[in-house]
Amino acid sequence: MIAGSLERLRETLVWVVARVPFYRERFTAAGIDPAKVTAEELRRIPLLRKADLVRTQRERPPFGELLAVSREEFASLHTSPGPIFIPRIASERGGTPALVKEIEAMGVRRGDVAHVTLNYHIMPGGLRIHRAFEHFGCLVINGGVGNTEMQVQLARAYGATVYAGVPSFLRQIGIVAREQGIDLRREMPYRVAFSTAEKLTPELRAELDDMFGVELFDHIGEAQIGPVAGECRAHQGMHLSENDLFCEFLDPESGEPAAAGGVGELIASHLGPRGLPLVRYAPGDAYRLLEGDCPCGNPQPRVEFFGQVGTIRKVKGVLIHPIAAADYLARFPGTGRFQIVVEQRPGESFERATVRVGLKDAALAGAEAGRDLARRIAGGIKGALLIQMDVEVCPEDEIPAEAAGPGFARAIVTKSAA
Numbered sequence: 001m002i003a004g005s006l007e008r009l010r011e012t013l014v015w016v017v018a019r020v021p022f023y024r025e026r027f028t029a030a031g032i033d034p035a036k037v038t039a040e041e042l043r044r045i046p047l048l049r050k051a052d053l054v055r056t057q058r059e060r061p062p063f064g065e066l067l068a069v070s071r072e073e074f075a076s077l078h079t080s081p082g083p084i085f086i087p088r089i090a091s092e093r094g095g096t097p098a099l100v101k102e103i104e105a106m107g108v109r110r111g112d113v114a115h116v117t118l119n120y121h122i123m124p125g126g127l128r129i130h131r132a133f134e135h136f137g138c139l140v141i142n143g144g145v146g147n148t149e150m151q152v153q154l155a156r157a158y159g160a161t162v163y164a165g166v167p168s169f170l171r172q173i174g175i176v177a178r179e180q181g182i183d184l185r186r187e188m189p190y191r192v193a194f195s196t197a198e199k200l201t202p203e204l205r206a207e208l209d210d211m212f213g214v215e216l217f218d219h220i221g222e223a224q225i226g227p228v229a230g231e232c233r234a235h236q237g238m239h240l241s242e243n244d245l246f247c248e249f250l251d252p253e254s255g256e257p258a259a260a261g262g263v264g265e266l267i268a269s270h271l272g273p274r275g276l277p278l279v280r281y282a283p284g285d286a287y288r289l290l291e292g293d294c295p296c297g298n299p300q301p302r303v304e305f306f307g308q309v310g311t312i313r314k315v316k317g318v319l320i321h322p323i324a325a326a327d328y329l330a331r332f333p334g335t336g337r338f339q340i341v342v343e344q345r346p347g348e349s350f351e352r353a354t355v356r357v358g359l360k361d362a363a364l365a366g367a368e369a370g371r372d373l374a375r376r377i378a379g380g381i382k383g384a385l386l387i388q389m390d391v392e393v394c395p396e397d398e399i400p401a402e403a404a405g406p407g408f409a410r411a412i413v414t415k416s417a418a
């Protein structure tokens with residue numbers, strides 16, 4: 001899937017290529033005219049990975065070879081872990097227009113009091129969200145991270161109706177407030193929450209709604225490229241921020257555009273002038289592309305975060321992320337880390353896949369109860385992961401530690417035919 005205006009991409013690339021020799025060389029080498037580039041031609045321009053950004057900035061500190069403007073034009077300087085140095089020019093507005101649209105789609109009202117508990121230090125996230133709520137017409141509290149008791153006090157004193165931050169911290173605020181004898185539903189008037197920078201599970205969403213009576217909206221943004229996608233009131237996936245980005249979603253194995261319903265790696269190119277323009281930037285994230293129209297009427301395509309590209313593997317033709325397997329196995333108490341072993345046996349045209357599930361109670365692995373558990377896990381696996389796999393249980397120490405989350409480095413392995 002390709003999303004975003006090709007016309008605006010061409011205008012931007014003409015501007016970028018005229019100013020940045022690094023990109024000019026890439027377009028010249030590929031024999032592509034940025035003013036006429038097609039989506040197919042664009043795929044001949046090499047990807048820019050986070051490691052490439054770090055490398056060019058180390059070689060030519062601090063901004064590397066991608067700068068499009070002179071220092072006099074910078075308005076602010078952000079930094080993300082790496083470190084990656086991100087200058088912002090005043091006119092690019094740091095993702096504000098895309099965020100304002102998301103805020104509107106959440107049902108936030110002008111005059112709402114927005115409590116922002118993201119990090120304001122060094123990284124761009126906190127300020128970016130703060131500016132957007134202010135621009136929309138909210139009163140914004142620069143809460144920042146930590147200081148939970150103080151955050152409870154601020155939220156109550158100012159009557160915060162909107163929360164913006166990681167969802168687990170909203171839960172923490174609720175726990176601390178309850179310990180102080182505060183009735184969350186009466187005295188903490190959060191109505192809407194903008195959830196970012198952390199996975200919003202259905203369980204956490206339900207728990208927070210139960211605590212505060214708050215409607216949560218998931219959002220994905222990235223330090224370098226800005227807002228990527230956010231949920232609307234239909235809560236059926238996140239709409240892409242096409243205004244700021246030209247997005248390609250490519251099959252992580254074939255490099256061809258992924259179809260609706262499939263999974264693709266995000267390759268994002270900035271639209272409009274930027275201090276440090278990114279062309280075909282690949283942060284390493286894969287998304288599931290949702291099919292059909294959203295009931296809210298917004299035609300912008302919808303996505304769901306799928307996982308980091310490095311840990312995703314195609315098994316029997318279906319992309320599997322270890323997190324999806326971990327989420328499924330979490331429904332079975334007593335299970336620990338696991339490993340999916342993919343095997344191509346001689347003479348068989350299809351791959352076999354076996355999930356080896358480690359059990360906390362090693363004695364259970366050899367017992368009838370263990371075999372019964374394996375049968376129950378196997379029974380629901382196709383519903384959860386879209387392919388059938390064999391299931392074996394074993395003591396947890398037989399599963400390598402590197403298979404465990406959050407890295408899942410060896411969660412999916414191939415067994416050689418020999």
Ligand SMILES: [Zn+2]
Pocket residue numbers: 232233234239294295296297298
């Ligand atoms: Zn929608």
